[in-house]
Amino acid sequence: MRKALATIVAVTVAFLSTTGSSWAQRKAEPGTFDYYVLSLSWSPTYCAKEESQGNPDQCGVDRKFGFVVHGLWPQYSAGGYPANCTRDRSVPKAVVDQTMPIMPSVGLIVHQWQKHGTCTGLNATDYFARIRTAYEKVKIPAEFHSTASGLSVPATQVERLFVQANPGLTPESVAVVCSKRDVAEVRLCMDKDLGFVACGEKVVDRCRRDAILSAAR
DSSP states (O other): OHHHHHHHHHHHHHHHHHHSHHHHHTSOOTTOOSEEEEEEEEHHHHHTSGGGGGOHHHHSTTOOOOEEEEEEEEEOTTSOOOOOOSOOOOOOHHHHHHHTTTSOOHHHHHHHHHHTGGGTTOOHHHHHHHHHHHHHHSOOOGGGSOOOTTOEEEHHHHHHHHHHHSTTOOGGGEEEEEETTEEEEEEEEEOTTSOBOOOOTTOOOBOOTTOEEEOOO
């Protein structure tokens, strides 16, 4: 019995050593990725969730954000992304203060650095500077500057409005993501120099036909 078990273990190890090479090549290494996804979160949808009420910086009664940054994520063209490349969770307070106007959550800032920023090959200061630069390169369509309660735009038009507002942006560079029937995020694909590029595999629209972007909270 022990000999048979040893044989099974040996065969299993041999199998993994021959088939696992592709996995090893995909091991997350800082700076090894193909392009970025800049994810812009529609704040009214986020703040409508019960679990979001504990974030007064973004969802307090006096906070009227529209599109804010969810993250800047390194991506692989073939699909997937590197994550948690180091255990570093430290973000300088000055960097947090500079980033809060467009990413209004300390917890989110720290989480994005640990999960995504550590895989860019940048330090925390340069990563969040890159986020701010990426955000500044995107023109938010005028239709979304107001979060008045009467705002209601079909999800199918959100992508078109972003493309119209941003020269060089194409439908292949944008993905709209919804939570049930509410637009939650717009994801824009950018190269390492922050120019617009076509998205890779699995960065696609995820919305129902009847989904809308609204400001109701």
